[in-house]
Amino acid sequence: MKKVFILSLVLSLFLSPVAFADTVAVDLATATADELKIARDAIDKRLAEIRLANAPTIDESFLITGSGTQILPGIELEAPLSRFVASCDDSIKVTYYSGASNKESSYGVFNTRNSHVGYFDNPTSISSIMVETQGKWQLDFSPIGLMDSPFVEGLGSYITDVFEAPSTPFIVTITLNGESDAGYATVCLYSFDKNGNVTYSDKAIDHEFVYETECFDTIIKPDSSAVAYFWNVSCPAGMQWSITAK
Numbered sequence: 001m002k003k004v005f006i007l008s009l010v011l012s013l014f015l016s017p018v019a020f021a022d023t024v025a026v027d028l029a030t031a032t033a034d035e036l037k038i039a040r041d042a043i044d045k046r047l048a049e050i051r052l053a054n055a056p057t058i059d060e061s062f063l064i065t066g067s068g069t070q071i072l073p074g075i076e077l078e079a080p081l082s083r084f085v086a087s088c089d090d091s092i093k094v095t096y097y098s099g100a101s102n103k104e105s106s107y108g109v110f111n112t113r114n115s116h117v118g119y120f121d122n123p124t125s126i127s128s129i130m131v132e133t134q135g136k137w138q139l140d141f142s143p144i145g146l147m148d149s150p151f152v153e154g155l156g157s158y159i160t161d162v163f164e165a166p167s168t169p170f171i172v173t174i175t176l177n178g179e180s181d182a183g184y185a186t187v188c189l190y191s192f193d194k195n196g197n198v199t200y201s202d203k204a205i206d207h208e209f210v211y212e213t214e215c216f217d218t219i220i221k222p223d224s225s226a227v228a229y230f231w232n233v234s235c236p237a238g239m240q241w242s243i244t245a246k
Helices: 033-054
Strands: 004-008 023-027 063-067 070-077 082-088 092-098 103-109 116-120 124-133 136-140 152-155 170-177 183-192 198-210 213-220 228-234 240-245
Touching: 023 033, 063 070, 082 092, 082 103, 103 116, 116 228, 124 136, 170 198, 183 213, 183 240, 198 213
Parallel strands: none
Antiparallel strands: 004 023, 063 136, 070 124, 082 116, 082 136, 092 103, 092 124, 152 240, 170 213, 170 240, 183 198, 183 228
16 A cells, blocks of 8 residues: 655745645655655745744843743853743743753742742853743743832732832832732742842732732831842732832
C-alpha cells in the first residue's frame, strides 16, 4: 500500500513549480527528490512561522511575554533589587537556573486566576528559564526603582518600587476590588537596611477572600534599621487594588 503524506499549510509566500495552493500532497513511494525537497521546504517554512508567532519577546523593562511551554535564554539582573512577577491566563509553572552551581529555583502558579510574586535582593545571573503552561503568560524581572510615597495602585500581583522609611507612624488604607476576579489576597510590607538586606516587616492583609470592594487600614511604624520599604501584593490576576492615605 502506498503511503501518502498530505499536509495542509498556509503558504501565502510559498512559490514553486509544483506548489499545490494551500495543500502539499506528496506520494512518498513515487515522489521525486525535487518534489520531496519542495514539500520539506514548505513544512520548514510553516514551522518557522509558527515558532516565530509563539516566540517570547522581551523589552527593555525586563518584561517577557509568550504563550505555551517555552525554554528561554538567561538574563542578567544587575540591579540590587529586582522583582519577579509571573502571570498567566492558565495554570503555570516557572523554573529558573542561577548561580555558580546553576541552582534551580522553581515558582509555581496553579490557580488560573492567580499570579506569583517574589524578589531578588542581589544582582543575579539567570542562565535559563523554563515556562510550563498552555496559556498566554508574562514574566516581569524588572529592577525595583524608587517612588515618592507608599501610595500606589495596580492590577494583579506585584512588587512595588521602594519608598523612604517614615519617621513617624501613619495609616494607609488598602482597597481590594474582587468584583471582576474574586480570590485570596495577601499584602505584605518589606523593608531593607543600608546594607541592602531585605526583611519581612509586616503582613497587612493575610488571605482575605475578597468578593466585592473591601478596605483595610494598617499602620506603618518606623523601624530604626530600615531605610526604605516596598509592598508585596499577591492576588488574582484580574483584581484591582490601591494603597492610599487614610
